[in-house]
Amino acid sequence: MTTTPILILGGKGKTGRRVTEQLDTRGVAYRLASRSSEQRFDWYDESTWSLTVAGIDTAYLAPPVGPTGLAQAGKFIRQAAAEGLRRVVLLSGRGVGSPGRDFAVYESSLELENQVKASGADWTIVRPAWFAQNFSEDFLLDYVLGGEIRVAAGDGGEAWIDTDDIGDVMTAVLLDEQHTGETYSLSGPRTLTMTEVAAELAQVSERPITYVDLEPEEFVAELIGFGQPQEDAEAVRDLFAVIRNHRSEYVSEGVQQVLGRAPRDFADWARATARTGVWSA
Numbered sequence: 001m002t003t004t005p006i007l008i009l010g011g012k013g014k015t016g017r018r019v020t021e022q023l024d025t026r027g028v029a030y031r032l033a034s035r036s037s038e039q040r041f042d043w044y045d046e047s048t049w050s051l052t053v054a055g056i057d058t059a060y061l062a063p064p065v066g067p068t069g070l071a072q073a074g075k076f077i078r079q080a081a082a083e084g085l086r087r088v089v090l091l092s093g094r095g096v097g098s099p100g101r102d103f104a105v106y107e108s109s110l111e112l113e114n115q116v117k118a119s120g121a122d123w124t125i126v127r128p129a130w131f132a133q134n135f136s137e138d139f140l141l142d143y144v145l146g147g148e149i150r151v152a153a154g155d156g157g158e159a160w161i162d163t164d165d166i167g168d169v170m171t172a173v174l175l176d177e178q179h180t181g182e183t184y185s186l187s188g189p190r191t192l193t194m195t196e197v198a199a200e201l202a203q204v205s206e207r208p209i210t211y212v213d214l215e216p217e218e219f220v221a222e223l224i225g226f227g228q229p230q231e232d233a234e235a236v237r238d239l240f241a242v243i244r245n246h247r248s249e250y251v252s253e254g255v256q257q258v259l260g261r262a263p264r265d266f267a268d269w270a271r272a273t274a275r276t277g278v279w280s281a
């Protein structure tokens with residue numbers, strides 16, 4: 001295990017925050033770096049990169065979503081490895097490199113994985129399914145609160161994963177070099193369509209929630225209307241296209257492989273999350 005602090009990029013986000021909580025519990029030192037942290041780091045401001053990795057041996061990377069951001073992350077990893085970064089744990093996405101994903105965002109994610117592998121640093125790649133916490137901590141929360149989940153997922157299913165499970169996996173991988181050279185695909189234990197998700201959330205939150213299946217271009221227009229850059233809106237459309245095309249209807253064993261236990265079911269996660277009051281607002 002590394003003796004220098006572990007660098008956590010994206011440490012205030014949905015996965016990074018859970019990794020830092022686990023490291024706190026274990027008394028492991030880390031350096032959190034993002035635009036709003038004490039160690040300022042910006043994927044798009046290369047002048048912040050060298051100081052961020054100075055004296056760091058191992059890093060957790062939660063990269064940006066769109067192709068431009070993913071390209072920046074690739075550039076960063078090449079530079080960081082040249083400056084002494086020895087080991088990287090990369091958050092990627094489930095299905096990257098698989099057939100039926102001929103979209104820029106998937107190609108950019110695969111390119112980033114390849115750049116990590118070619119960087120000279122030791123690597124572990126973790127490819128999770130869609131996060132359940134998108135409905136409680138990210139862009140789908142407002143839809144839940146508004147009672148209409150307006151996305152372009154058709155009637156496809158996804159094996160939604162609790163990011164607590166991702167945090168546990170990332171921490172285990174960061175702390176044990178035996179995972180070097182492995183690629184893990186993670187998911188929850190069953191697939192749910194967006195209609196089933198809406199029904200589960202309606203039940204636990206005791207509020208009406210329905211799924212409105214948008215046409216992909218209608219979805220992009222709505223996201224841009226909410227202030228998303230076009231490139232990111234199109235990336236989100238294409239990520240949903242994989243669900244829409246029924247390419248996500250499978251479960252993956254990564255949580256069991258790394259942690260030796262089953263992942264948490266969406267319904268358990270939803271019940272516990274409802275108790276936090278996040279959907280009562």
Ligand SMILES: NC(=O)c1ccc[n+]([C@@H]2O[C@H](COP(=O)([O-])OP(=O)(O)OC[C@H]3O[C@@H](n4cnc5c(N)ncnc54)[C@H](OP(=O)(O)O)[C@@H]3O)[C@@H](O)[C@H]2O)c1
Pocket residue numbers: 009010011012013014015016033034035036037041042043044062063064065091092093094128129130131132134
């Ligand atoms: N959501 C899903 O269902 C899903 C599924 C599979 C994979 N993923 C992947 O997960 C990654 C996102 O991880 P996450 O959900 O854990 O993060 P997140 O919740 O989206 O949080 C983003 C983090 O990155 C930081 N950040 C944002 N813009 C930045 C910038 N320009 N420079 C430096 N730091 C920046 C933020 O902190 P500051 O605001 O302080 O900068 C924050 O800590 C993406 O690559 C996505 O493709 C997501």
